[in-house]
Amino acid sequence: MILNIDPTELQEHARAAFIGMAIGDALGATVEFMTPQEIAAKYGIFKEMVGGGWLRLKPGQVTDDTEMALCIARAVSKNQGWSREAIAQQFAAWLKSRPVDCGDTCRKGIRAFMLHGTLEVPYNQWDGGNGAAMRMLPAALLSLPDTELMKKYALEQARLTHHQALSDAACICLGTLLHQILQGASKNSLRREVDGFVTRFPSFCFEPYRGLATGYIVDTMQTVFHWFFRTKNFEDCLVGTVNQGADADTTGAICGMLAGAYYGLESIPRRWLKKMDSKLLNELEEHADRLVMASPAGRFF
Protein backbone atom coordinates (compact mmCIF):
# COMPACT_ATOMS: atom_id res chain seq x y z
CA MET A 1 0.00 0.00 0.00
CA ILE A 2 1.38 3.37 -1.00
CA LEU A 3 -0.12 6.70 -0.15
CA ASN A 4 0.56 9.26 -2.87
CA ILE A 5 -0.22 12.31 -0.81
CA ASP A 6 1.16 14.22 2.13
CA PRO A 7 -0.77 13.17 5.29
CA THR A 8 -1.42 16.78 6.35
CA GLU A 9 -2.93 17.52 2.98
CA LEU A 10 -5.04 14.37 3.13
CA GLN A 11 -6.40 15.39 6.52
CA GLU A 12 -7.24 18.91 5.32
CA HIS A 13 -9.04 17.59 2.26
CA ALA A 14 -10.96 15.01 4.32
CA ARG A 15 -12.18 17.84 6.57
CA ALA A 16 -13.15 19.84 3.50
CA ALA A 17 -15.13 16.87 2.18
CA PHE A 18 -17.15 16.67 5.42
CA ILE A 19 -17.72 20.41 5.60
CA GLY A 20 -18.44 20.60 1.87
CA MET A 21 -21.12 17.94 2.25
CA ALA A 22 -22.87 19.89 5.03
CA ILE A 23 -22.64 23.13 3.07
CA GLY A 24 -24.11 21.54 -0.06
CA ASP A 25 -26.94 20.09 2.04
CA ALA A 26 -27.70 23.41 3.78
CA LEU A 27 -27.47 25.42 0.54
CA GLY A 28 -29.54 23.02 -1.54
CA ALA A 29 -32.26 22.48 1.08
CA THR A 30 -33.61 25.98 0.41
CA VAL A 31 -34.48 25.07 -3.17
CA GLU A 32 -35.29 21.38 -2.68
CA PHE A 33 -38.30 20.31 -4.79
CA MET A 34 -38.27 23.55 -6.82
CA THR A 35 -37.83 23.50 -10.61
CA PRO A 36 -34.93 25.40 -12.20
CA GLN A 37 -37.52 27.83 -13.61
CA GLU A 38 -39.03 28.49 -10.18
CA ILE A 39 -35.55 29.04 -8.72
CA ALA A 40 -34.64 31.46 -11.52
CA ALA A 41 -37.89 33.40 -11.10
CA LYS A 42 -37.40 33.75 -7.34
CA TYR A 43 -33.61 34.21 -7.03
CA GLY A 44 -32.07 34.70 -10.46
CA ILE A 45 -29.05 32.54 -9.70
CA PHE A 46 -29.49 31.05 -6.24
CA LYS A 47 -26.18 31.28 -4.36
CA GLU A 48 -26.66 32.48 -0.78
CA MET A 49 -27.17 30.50 2.40
CA VAL A 50 -30.58 31.85 3.38
CA GLY A 51 -32.46 28.91 4.89
CA GLY A 52 -36.21 28.59 4.39
CA GLY A 53 -37.40 26.14 1.77
CA TRP A 54 -40.14 23.58 2.29
CA LEU A 55 -38.56 22.55 5.63
CA ARG A 56 -38.44 26.19 6.87
CA LEU A 57 -34.78 25.91 7.86
CA LYS A 58 -32.52 28.42 9.57
CA PRO A 59 -29.70 29.69 7.33
CA GLY A 60 -26.96 27.05 7.39
CA GLN A 61 -29.19 24.36 8.90
CA VAL A 62 -28.49 20.86 7.57
CA THR A 63 -30.93 17.99 6.95
CA ASP A 64 -31.02 14.17 6.92
CA ASP A 65 -28.15 13.94 4.40
CA THR A 66 -25.60 15.38 6.83
CA GLU A 67 -27.29 13.91 9.89
CA MET A 68 -27.21 10.32 8.60
CA ALA A 69 -23.53 10.65 7.67
CA LEU A 70 -22.94 11.98 11.20
CA CYS A 71 -24.78 8.94 12.62
CA ILE A 72 -22.29 6.67 10.84
CA ALA A 73 -19.30 8.72 12.01
CA ARG A 74 -20.61 8.74 15.59
CA ALA A 75 -21.20 4.98 15.48
CA VAL A 76 -17.60 4.38 14.35
CA SER A 77 -16.29 6.70 17.03
CA LYS A 78 -18.40 5.20 19.82
CA ASN A 79 -17.77 1.61 18.78
CA GLN A 80 -14.07 2.34 18.03
CA GLY A 81 -14.44 0.75 14.63
CA TRP A 82 -16.92 -0.24 11.96
CA SER A 83 -20.14 -1.95 13.12
CA ARG A 84 -23.41 -2.24 11.22
CA GLU A 85 -25.28 -2.70 14.51
CA ALA A 86 -23.77 0.45 15.97
CA ILE A 87 -24.72 2.40 12.83
CA ALA A 88 -28.26 1.02 12.85
CA GLN A 89 -28.60 2.01 16.51
CA GLN A 90 -27.49 5.55 15.72
CA PHE A 91 -30.00 5.70 12.85
CA ALA A 92 -32.74 4.45 15.20
CA ALA A 93 -31.91 7.02 17.89
CA TRP A 94 -31.83 9.71 15.22
CA LEU A 95 -35.25 8.70 13.83
CA LYS A 96 -36.71 8.74 17.36
CA SER A 97 -35.34 12.27 17.83
CA ARG A 98 -37.85 13.46 15.19
CA PRO A 99 -35.41 14.72 12.55
CA VAL A 100 -36.39 17.61 10.30
CA ASP A 101 -36.59 15.21 7.35
CA CYS A 102 -36.18 11.50 6.56
CA GLY A 103 -36.64 9.76 3.21
CA ASP A 104 -39.25 7.00 2.92
CA THR A 105 -36.81 4.21 2.07
CA CYS A 106 -34.51 5.24 4.93
CA ARG A 107 -37.43 5.33 7.37
CA LYS A 108 -38.61 1.90 6.25
CA GLY A 109 -35.16 0.36 6.70
CA ILE A 110 -34.60 1.93 10.11
CA ARG A 111 -38.05 0.75 11.25
CA ALA A 112 -37.18 -2.80 10.09
CA PHE A 113 -34.09 -2.66 12.31
CA MET A 114 -36.08 -1.29 15.26
CA LEU A 115 -38.77 -3.96 14.91
CA HIS A 116 -36.83 -7.00 13.73
CA GLY A 117 -33.13 -6.18 14.08
CA THR A 118 -32.78 -6.20 10.27
CA LEU A 119 -29.23 -5.26 9.19
CA GLU A 120 -29.74 -5.90 5.47
CA VAL A 121 -33.03 -5.08 3.78
CA PRO A 122 -34.16 -7.48 1.02
CA TYR A 123 -33.37 -6.66 -2.60
CA ASN A 124 -35.92 -4.27 -4.04
CA GLN A 125 -35.50 -2.97 -7.57
CA TRP A 126 -37.72 0.04 -6.76
CA ASP A 127 -35.50 1.29 -3.92
CA GLY A 128 -33.32 3.28 -6.32
CA GLY A 129 -33.27 6.42 -4.21
CA ASN A 130 -30.09 8.33 -3.35
CA GLY A 131 -30.40 7.85 0.44
CA ALA A 132 -27.53 5.36 0.72
CA ALA A 133 -25.17 7.26 -1.59
CA MET A 134 -25.63 10.59 0.20
CA ARG A 135 -24.06 9.18 3.39
CA MET A 136 -21.04 7.46 1.78
CA LEU A 137 -18.33 9.79 3.09
CA PRO A 138 -17.58 8.13 6.47
CA ALA A 139 -17.23 4.69 4.82
CA ALA A 140 -14.82 6.15 2.26
CA LEU A 141 -12.68 7.88 4.90
CA LEU A 142 -12.49 4.91 7.28
CA SER A 143 -11.37 2.55 4.50
CA LEU A 144 -8.65 4.77 2.97
CA PRO A 145 -6.93 3.70 0.74
CA ASP A 146 -8.17 0.07 0.70
CA THR A 147 -10.65 -0.46 -2.16
CA GLU A 148 -11.95 -3.82 -0.97
CA LEU A 149 -12.57 -2.48 2.53
CA MET A 150 -14.36 0.53 1.03
CA LYS A 151 -16.69 -1.75 -0.96
CA LYS A 152 -17.53 -3.77 2.16
CA TYR A 153 -18.32 -0.65 4.22
CA ALA A 154 -20.17 0.97 1.30
CA LEU A 155 -22.57 -1.94 0.88
CA GLU A 156 -22.99 -2.64 4.59
CA GLN A 157 -24.04 0.92 5.35
CA ALA A 158 -26.18 1.12 2.19
CA ARG A 159 -28.14 -2.06 2.82
CA LEU A 160 -29.34 -0.99 6.23
CA THR A 161 -31.95 0.86 4.15
CA HIS A 162 -31.31 0.42 0.39
CA HIS A 163 -30.64 -2.76 -1.57
CA GLN A 164 -30.70 -2.04 -5.26
CA ALA A 165 -28.14 -2.55 -8.02
CA LEU A 166 -27.81 1.08 -9.16
CA SER A 167 -27.74 2.42 -5.60
CA ASP A 168 -25.02 -0.11 -4.72
CA ALA A 169 -23.05 0.84 -7.85
CA ALA A 170 -23.32 4.57 -7.10
CA CYS A 171 -22.16 4.07 -3.49
CA ILE A 172 -19.06 2.20 -4.65
CA CYS A 173 -18.41 4.75 -7.40
CA LEU A 174 -18.54 7.63 -4.90
CA GLY A 175 -16.25 5.74 -2.52
CA THR A 176 -13.79 5.13 -5.35
CA LEU A 177 -13.85 8.78 -6.44
CA LEU A 178 -13.34 9.98 -2.86
CA HIS A 179 -10.40 7.60 -2.41
CA GLN A 180 -8.80 8.78 -5.65
CA ILE A 181 -9.41 12.47 -4.95
CA LEU A 182 -7.96 12.21 -1.45
CA GLN A 183 -4.86 10.56 -2.92
CA GLY A 184 -4.38 13.50 -5.26
CA ALA A 185 -6.00 12.29 -8.50
CA SER A 186 -6.41 14.84 -11.31
CA LYS A 187 -9.73 15.75 -12.91
CA ASN A 188 -8.62 13.87 -16.03
CA SER A 189 -8.01 10.65 -14.20
CA LEU A 190 -11.28 11.02 -12.25
CA ARG A 191 -13.01 11.53 -15.56
CA ARG A 192 -11.53 8.27 -16.84
CA GLU A 193 -12.83 6.51 -13.72
CA VAL A 194 -16.34 7.88 -14.31
CA ASP A 195 -16.21 7.02 -18.02
CA GLY A 196 -15.42 3.43 -17.04
CA PHE A 197 -18.31 3.47 -14.56
CA VAL A 198 -20.71 4.74 -17.24
CA THR A 199 -19.51 1.99 -19.60
CA ARG A 200 -20.35 -0.62 -16.95
CA PHE A 201 -23.63 1.06 -15.96
CA PRO A 202 -24.91 2.96 -19.02
CA SER A 203 -27.95 4.37 -17.16
CA PHE A 204 -25.59 6.87 -15.53
CA CYS A 205 -24.51 8.36 -18.88
CA PHE A 206 -24.61 12.14 -18.34
CA GLU A 207 -23.72 13.44 -21.80
CA PRO A 208 -25.88 14.99 -23.06
CA TYR A 209 -27.06 16.08 -19.61
CA ARG A 210 -30.84 15.72 -19.29
CA GLY A 211 -31.13 18.25 -16.48
CA LEU A 212 -32.95 15.91 -14.10
CA ALA A 213 -31.84 16.12 -10.45
CA THR A 214 -34.45 14.02 -8.64
CA GLY A 215 -33.87 11.65 -5.73
CA TYR A 216 -33.58 8.74 -8.16
CA ILE A 217 -29.94 7.70 -7.90
CA VAL A 218 -29.45 7.85 -11.68
CA ASP A 219 -30.67 11.47 -11.93
CA THR A 220 -28.70 12.40 -8.81
CA MET A 221 -25.41 10.98 -10.08
CA GLN A 222 -25.85 12.44 -13.57
CA THR A 223 -26.26 15.87 -11.99
CA VAL A 224 -23.26 15.36 -9.71
CA PHE A 225 -21.03 14.22 -12.60
CA HIS A 226 -22.20 16.98 -14.92
CA TRP A 227 -21.47 19.80 -12.47
CA PHE A 228 -18.34 18.33 -10.93
CA PHE A 229 -16.67 17.93 -14.31
CA ARG A 230 -17.82 21.14 -15.95
CA THR A 231 -16.75 23.55 -13.17
CA LYS A 232 -13.34 24.54 -11.83
CA ASN A 233 -14.00 25.56 -8.24
CA PHE A 234 -16.12 24.66 -5.21
CA GLU A 235 -18.55 27.57 -5.48
CA ASP A 236 -19.38 27.13 -9.19
CA CYS A 237 -19.82 23.40 -8.71
CA LEU A 238 -22.28 23.84 -5.84
CA VAL A 239 -24.17 26.75 -7.37
CA GLY A 240 -24.62 24.90 -10.68
CA THR A 241 -25.79 21.80 -8.85
CA VAL A 242 -28.36 23.31 -6.51
CA ASN A 243 -29.83 25.54 -9.24
CA GLN A 244 -31.04 22.33 -10.89
CA GLY A 245 -33.53 22.17 -7.99
CA ALA A 246 -35.39 18.89 -7.33
CA ASP A 247 -33.37 16.93 -4.72
CA ALA A 248 -31.01 19.88 -4.43
CA ASP A 249 -29.92 19.26 -0.84
CA THR A 250 -28.77 15.74 -1.70
CA THR A 251 -27.12 16.56 -5.04
CA GLY A 252 -25.58 19.51 -3.15
CA ALA A 253 -24.33 17.25 -0.35
CA ILE A 254 -22.75 14.76 -2.77
CA CYS A 255 -21.17 17.45 -4.95
CA GLY A 256 -20.07 19.20 -1.77
CA MET A 257 -18.17 16.13 -0.53
CA LEU A 258 -16.46 15.57 -3.89
CA ALA A 259 -15.67 19.25 -4.52
CA GLY A 260 -14.58 19.79 -0.90
CA ALA A 261 -12.25 16.78 -1.12
CA TYR A 262 -10.92 17.96 -4.47
CA TYR A 263 -10.46 21.71 -3.95
CA GLY A 264 -9.77 21.75 -0.18
CA LEU A 265 -10.84 24.01 2.69
CA GLU A 266 -9.43 27.21 1.17
CA SER A 267 -11.84 26.90 -1.72
CA ILE A 268 -15.01 26.97 0.41
CA PRO A 269 -16.56 30.47 0.33
CA ARG A 270 -16.25 32.23 3.71
CA ARG A 271 -19.73 33.70 3.41
CA TRP A 272 -21.16 30.15 3.39
CA LEU A 273 -18.92 28.92 6.21
CA LYS A 274 -19.98 31.87 8.39
CA LYS A 275 -23.63 30.80 8.16
CA MET A 276 -22.89 27.30 9.44
CA ASP A 277 -23.22 26.37 13.12
CA SER A 278 -19.67 26.43 14.53
CA LYS A 279 -20.35 23.45 16.84
CA LEU A 280 -21.43 21.41 13.83
CA LEU A 281 -18.32 22.42 11.85
CA ASN A 282 -16.11 21.39 14.78
CA GLU A 283 -17.82 18.02 15.06
CA LEU A 284 -17.48 17.43 11.30
CA GLU A 285 -13.75 18.21 11.43
CA GLU A 286 -13.24 15.96 14.45
CA HIS A 287 -14.99 13.08 12.70
CA ALA A 288 -12.98 13.59 9.51
CA ASP A 289 -9.74 13.48 11.54
CA ARG A 290 -10.80 10.43 13.56
CA LEU A 291 -12.01 8.45 10.56
CA VAL A 292 -8.79 9.07 8.62
CA MET A 293 -6.65 8.25 11.66
CA ALA A 294 -8.57 4.99 12.22
CA SER A 295 -8.27 4.03 8.52
CA PRO A 296 -5.45 1.89 7.07
CA ALA A 297 -3.94 5.20 5.87
CA GLY A 298 -3.75 6.33 9.52
CA ARG A 299 -0.45 4.55 10.00
CA PHE A 300 1.20 7.12 7.74
CA PHE A 301 0.48 9.85 10.30
Ligand code: MN
Ligand atom coordinates in the same frame (compact mmCIF):
# COMPACT_ATOMS: atom_id res chain seq x y z
MN1 MN B 1 -32.16 16.17 2.99
Ligand code: MN
Ligand atom coordinates in the same frame (compact mmCIF):
# COMPACT_ATOMS: atom_id res chain seq x y z
MN1 MN C 1 -32.86 15.45 -0.38
